[in-house]
Each structure stands twice: as structure tokens, then as C-alpha cells.
Amino acid sequence: MPQPTAIVDIKTLGPDPDHHPMWQIVVIHRADPYDPATDSIHWWQIRPSEQSLHNADSHTVEHSGYHAQMRVPRETSTVSFLAPAGPTRIEPADLDKEILALLDGAELIGATPNFDARFLRARLNAAPWNPRTLDITTLAAGFLLGKAHAYTGREPFWGTPPDYYASTRYLVEGRLPHRLSQGTGVRPPRPEPNRSALGNALWARRLHDRITLPPTLYAATHPSPVFADR
Known part of the structure; x- marks a missing residue:
């Protein structure tokens, strides 16, 4: 049976998982890694406590768009925005069980x-996923360098490369989303802080599928975004 995949994106109140909780989580679960039709998309927001906000890293809060994007009412802890019945309040323990299962x-x-x-490990006190993870920016950089090698028939190098390698080098240096998107022909995500975790995850899925799926299947399954990047 194929190993499932899970495209994940989160937003946090800071860089330390022991002190800065997540306030936004997205999981795009794919039961069959070769079939986008098996995808299910899950998007949660968790309203942090006043103490957590007090201890938050101010730069992270601003960069992540917390104040503009937080949509959970103050009297509520957690909302699942893509539940079958629409935005639904859920208990934190039920959220943890759902994430663990996915x-x-x-x-x-x-x-x-x-x-x-x-x-995720700090919140769940568990790590049930495969310990081998896949960074799509590394995947995209390797894809573009491989194309450069196939096109020129020469090994990549970083001294004074030919023009094709020079342009490829520009695209992969820093692994910046808009450059990688430019190189692979994928619509780039919105710039932070206007981009939600859902927008990040949908971009990651487009980029991953552009590289790993046959072109005809990618075109059939990505004619337009499932959701606007928000």
C-alpha cells in the first residue's frame, strides 16, 4: 500500500516550540501519493491565551499576519474552517486526535x-509521521539544476557558469518561493504577512505536483486553485 503524504504548514507565535504555540495549522493529506484525487484539506486556527500572546515574539507575530488573519472568536479556543458543515468549533483534544490520525x-x-x-511534536507529545521529510524548496532547486544539466549536457558549477546556469543559479539561490515558482512555472504565493498557512500549503502542493506528477496529470488536477491564496 502506498505511503500517504501530508503537506503541512503552520504559523506560530515565535521560533521556540517549547514557549511559542501554533495558532494556525494546515494539513493536506494524500492517501495515495500518486493520486491528487485522494487529497483532503484541513485548516485550523487556535486562539492563544493572553499569556502566550504576552510571551510571543513580536517580529513573528507581525510577519505571520496574526492580527489580520486570526478569525477565532475570543470566547472560542479552536475552529476547523474546512469541516464538512462549514467552520466548526472543536475541542483542543479532538484537534490533536485528528492531526495524529492524519x-x-x-x-x-x-x-x-x-x-x-x-x-507539532511539542503540541502532540508524539511524532507518528515518517522521520524522513521532504522540503519542496530543496526538491525544486534540484529539479531546476537537473533541467539545466539536461539542457546543456554539462555538470553544474558555481564559478563563472554559462548563461543558462547563471539564470538557474539566480532562481535557486536562497530557495525563495517566488523565484522557484518562476523557474517551475507555478503561480507564486502571496508575500507575507498577507499569506495564510492555507495559501502556503496550496502553493507547496502546486510546486510538489508540478515536479513529481506527469505533466498531463498535473494539468488535469491543477486547472485552477482549489482555493484562492489567502
């Missing part, structure tokens, strides 16, 4: 998935 045995995929895994 990530059980899955390969985590995302931009810096090791960062996401640290925060």
Missing part, C-alpha cells in the same frame, strides 16, 4: 517541514 505514517512535505515537525 499524520500517522505519512511523509511530511512542505517548505522547511522540519520546523513544522518540531512544533
